[in-house]
Amino acid sequence: MSMSANQANQANRANLMRALSANERPRGPNALSAVGTFTWRAMRGTLSQLPYMAIDVVIFPIIFLLIFTFMFGGAISGSTGNYLQFLLPGMLVYTVTTMTVYIGIAIKTDIDRGVFNRFRTLPFWQPAAIIGTMLINLLSYAAALTTTIAFGLALGFRPEGGFAGAVSAMLLVILYAFSVSWIFACIGVVAKKTESITTLTYVVLYPLMFTSNVFADTSTMPDWLGRIVAYNPISLVSTAARGLMHGDAAAADLLTALAGMAVFFAAFAPLTFWLYRRKTAR
Amino acid sequence: MTGLAIEVQGLRKSFGSAEVLRGIDLKVERGRVYAILGPNGAGKTTLVSILSTLLRPDAGSVRIFGLDAVRDAGAVRSRIGLTGQFAAVDEGMSGRDNLTLFGRLTGYSVREARKRADELLEAFGLTEAGKRPAGKYSGGMRRRLDIAAAMLVTPDLLFLDEPTTGLDPRSRSEVWDIVRALAARGTTVLLTTQYLEEADQLADRLAVIDGGTVIAEGTSGELKASVGSGTVSIRLASPEQRETAGRVLRQALNAEARLHSDPAALSVPAADPLLAANALTELARAGIATTQFSLGQPSLDEVFLALTGHHAEEAKGAEGI
Numbered sequence: 362m363s364m365s366a367n368q369a370n371q372a373n374r375a376n377l378m379r380a381l382s383a384n385e386r387p388r389g390p391n392a393l394s395a396v397g398t399f400t401w402r403a404m405r406g407t408l409s410q411l412p413y414m415a416i417d418v419v420i421f422p423i424i425f426l427l428i429f430t431f432m433f434g435g436a437i438s439g440s441t442g443n444y445l446q447f448l449l450p451g452m453l454v455y456t457v458t459t460m461t462v463y464i465g466i467a468i469k470t471d472i473d474r475g476v477f478n479r480f481r482t483l484p485f486w487q488p489a490a491i492i493g494t495m496l497i498n499l500l501s502y503a504a505a506l507t508t509t510i511a512f513g514l515a516l517g518f519r520p521e522g523g524f525a526g527a528v529s530a531m532l533l534v535i536l537y538a539f540s541v542s543w544i545f546a547c548i549g550v551v552a553k554k555t556e557s558i559t560t561l562t563y564v565v566l567y568p569l570m571f572t573s574n575v576f577a578d579t580s581t582m583p584d585w586l587g588r589i590v591a592y593n594p595i596s597l598v599s600t601a602a603r604g605l606m607h608g609d610a611a612a613a614d615l616l617t618a619l620a621g622m623a624v625f626f627a628a629f630a631p632l633t634f635w636l637y638r639r640k641t642a643r
Numbered sequence: 644m645t646g647l648a649i650e651v652q653g654l655r656k657s658f659g660s661a662e663v664l665r666g667i668d669l670k671v672e673r674g675r676v677y678a679i680l681g682p683n684g685a686g687k688t689t690l691v692s693i694l695s696t697l698l699r700p701d702a703g704s705v706r707i708f709g710l711d712a713v714r715d716a717g718a719v720r721s722r723i724g725l726t727g728q729f730a731a732v733d734e735g736m737s738g739r740d741n742l743t744l745f746g747r748l749t750g751y752s753v754r755e756a757r758k759r760a761d762e763l764l765e766a767f768g769l770t771e772a773g774k775r776p777a778g779k780y781s782g783g784m785r786r787r788l789d790i791a792a793a794m795l796v797t798p799d800l801l802f803l804d805e806p807t808t809g810l811d812p813r814s815r816s817e818v819w820d821i822v823r824a825l826a827a828r829g830t831t832v833l834l835t836t837q838y839l840e841e842a843d844q845l846a847d848r849l850a851v852i853d854g855g856t857v858i859a860e861g862t863s864g865e866l867k868a869s870v871g872s873g874t875v876s877i878r879l880a881s882p883e884q885r886e887t888a889g890r891v892l893r894q895a896l897n898a899e900a901r902l903h904s905d906p907a908a909l910s911v912p913a914a915d916p917l918l919a920a921n922a923l924t925e926l927a928r929a930g931i932a933t934t935q936f937s938l939g940q941p942s943l944d945e946v947f948l949a950l951t952g953h954h955a956e957e958a959k960g961a962e963g964i
Contacts, residue, residue, distance in 0.1 A: 373766075374820070377767070377820075377821065378827075380762045380763050380765070381824060382797060385796070386721060386750070386796045387751050387755070387796070389721070389749070395747075395748060398744065401747075405735075405736060406735055474733070474734065477731075478725065479725070479727075479732075479792060481697055482695060482697070483748040484720055484748075484750065
């Protein structure tokens with residue numbers, strides 16, 4: 362070995378020894394700072410996938426709004442303008458429902474890669490790993506809803522509840538997406554394969570969305586179907602969003618929708634954390 | 644610093660009907676490098692997962708620096724570092740962001756975490772790669788990043804699960820240098836390996852596990868001695884004479900000859916160097932020409948064979964037993 366290589370080696374070793382002498386352990390991060398760190402991480406991840414995000418928050422909402430308005434508008438409501446007034450609040454629900462699956466995929470991906478094991482050995486409040494990702498997802502829900510409303514306005518949609526109505530409907534739908542996200546978070550923790558999470562979207566979410574009152578009023582359906590559709594949680598939130606958007610929300614509808622969300626959240630958030638803590642390395 | 648870093652008694656773990664660990668006992672003194680040696684499927688990774696609080700044992704006790712690994716998992720975690728068999732980093736983030744992330748989760752402020760990340764990148768020769776996504780790193784770079792992530796606060800006890808599996812010789816020797824540097828500053832290291840040479844090179848003591856139990860424990864010298872104080876290895880000029888040579892050696896050394904896969908090579912345990920010298924004379928007297936003759940300690944592979952009845956490499960099919 363030449364002299365210079367030897368010296369370089371010694372310099373490396375000195376660097377190594379210096380870096381290895383950080384003995385002082387900081388106090389573990391508090392829960393808030395851990396959540397903040399994971400929010401930063403999720404933000405980084407989202408920004409690096411911006412082109413894909415654009416599809417979900419810009420392109421899909423526009424395409425589906427166009428398809429449903431102009432294909433079915435005339436047939437269902439006699440005119441596209443009337444139909445858009447009915448459809449748009451429901452489209453808000455439709456748009457975010459398919460996005461709730463991402464939290465499950467994000468959690469599953471961490472578990473599959475060894476990074477989950479590393480998190481497990483670090484002294485922070487473990488639910489932060491899920492909450493941070495969830496917070497960034499809420500932002501993307503908001504972005505997709507904003508696109509839908511903005512494009513709806515361009516097509517001639519007019520919220521009768523005004524600006525306040527639109528904002529409150531949007532908040533309600535975000536709250537709904539938040540509560541449904543916990544179901545997928547839970548599935549993300551227990552799922553054996555990532556593909557099985559995406560499959561669930563097709564098996565569960567799409568049938569639920571199309572047996573709801575997002576696209577058509579229940580009063581036109583046969584009695585038995587109408588009853589099923591009316592109790593579909595997606596219908597409950599669509600009805601409430603419609604009410605808020607047009608300023609004629611019935612308190613009972615709002616309460617039912619909020620109660621449904623509370624049930625999802627109260628059941629699945631603790632279950633997710635519990636399963637996540639118990640989840641072990643394979 | 645005296646006392647035990649790791650104390651394990653009667654450790655058992657099953658996955659469904661598969662019993663992976665069947666009563667492991669282990670003691671590791673502080674400040675030592677300890678190797679768990681065993682073939683694939685012997686239960687090494689399961690053992691490390693339990694010791695590092697990632698898995699719960701079914702039965703038995705695990706104490707890390709006197710703390711119970713199940714009840715005091717939080718306290719244990721603050722003293723250990725773990726690097727997995729598969730580099731446990733976020734592939735989508737850069738090396739620097741990975742270290743910053745783990746630094747923040749350890750409790751450093753944003754600025755401290757960044758500073759620490761840069762120090763570690765430099766120490767592990769990753770400064771230039773620091774901005775690239777970890778998913779694009781070579782195997783050796785990822786392993787170094789993984790170890791660096793476990794060093795944000797230098798742990799009292801570091802677990803290295805198969806740290807050099809799949810690495811090229813150069814990267815392997817880099818990892819070895821890191822382990823030696825850690826040992827030099829007093830960190831207890833527990834590493835698992837399938838490579839006998841690695842255990843021999845790095846470890847003060849080692850345990851050989853096979854089928855979920857410890858089948859031998861000691862320094863590598865002790866393990867070799869338990870198989871025989873020394874081994875005479877011979878290469879013959881003509882392979883046809885191997886059978887005769889085996890007979891001559893058996894008589895001279897009073898031990899069974901082992902035939903190697905090389906048709907001209909064989910080895911015999913020798914309890915006494917004097918007897919070994921005598922064996923050489925006996926071979927010459929019988930008219931058997933040798934091209935190589937050596938008296939040395941048995942290799943760990945020979946130890947493994949003597950302990951388990953199979954070569955370390957052959958046991959791969961035994962996964963899941």
